[in-house]
Amino acid sequence: MSAAAQITLTVVALGITFWVVRLVGLRRLRSKYALLWLVITVPLVPLAVFPAIVDEAGEFLGVNYAPALLFSLSSLLLLGIVIHYSWELSRLESRTRRLGEEIALLNARLDDAERADDGEGES
């Protein structure tokens, strides 16, 4: 890897890290999702500074083409994140459904209470 590529990757990884943490501070991002992204960006920094880590890890695991190891790992990680999002989405969906039901039931109870009040006034 060329020096320029190393520097670019380091800057990008650090930049994303900084940006994610800042979003948490501004309360635009919940810290649990920030943690998810930091798990990816933080290890990128040593990898960018010492690219030999990838080659050595590949050799250790018996992978012929070391970058393939990196690609498969990152695909796996992204797959994990997407599945996690589906899970979160499902939870959110069932919660909004529950909220809708809750509001409808509250409206019904309010109507009943108002009708009961009117009834008392007339008699």
Place this chain on the structure above:
Amino acid sequence: MSAVAVIPAYNEQASLGGVLAEIAEIDGLVPVVVDDGSSDGTAAVARNAGVACVRLPFNLGVGGAVRTGLRWALDHDADRVVIVDADGQHDPADVAALLGAIDAGAGLAIGSRFAADAGDYAVGGTRRRAMRILNRLVRMTTGFAATDATSGFRAMSRPVVEYLAREYPVEYLADTVEVIILVRRAGHEVVEVPVSMRERSGGEPSARRFRLVFNFLRLLVGIAGGVLVGRRDGGRS
């Protein structure tokens, strides 16, 4: 002058009744139970005791329940709020001391198990070490020498309630530790009051050990974000 006792409760039907009976003994304290999506008779216990009960449609966690309670307190013109666990761990006899600290000018008073003249309270090894690290974290970021940063037994003044009703971090650990940092940075005084905590009289401990690391890292990210933004804003801290 009225103080509200916010009692977050998640499946605490076994212990809630006893806690409410003890709180009813305290003059001028209005209790409100926040039923955090319980599947047991928690809400019925509150209703039978004639206590206001806010029922959340699903479980929001202690932080979410406390924030709901703070908003209820604001709606009912509370000038001070004390948070008391429904599991019987917090001794209502200490409520007076916590509210007293608020009357003496503090914004946030934390009931500490480990302050110099507090009663005995035993915690296991991992938990104890985690608590020490969290206390140190608070001291490093704010200079406040906390001895029990994760204690949920707290009282707060009206301005702090107003602030936290908007800003309360709902995540576990953040709802106790980060709150101290936020309140200090917002310019309020934070003090500790020695309290004696009892064994839980019912319910399950809310945090499992294997989640501790995740919760801790999440807290660090949250605090780091606050520090980063605070520094850039300059004037906010």
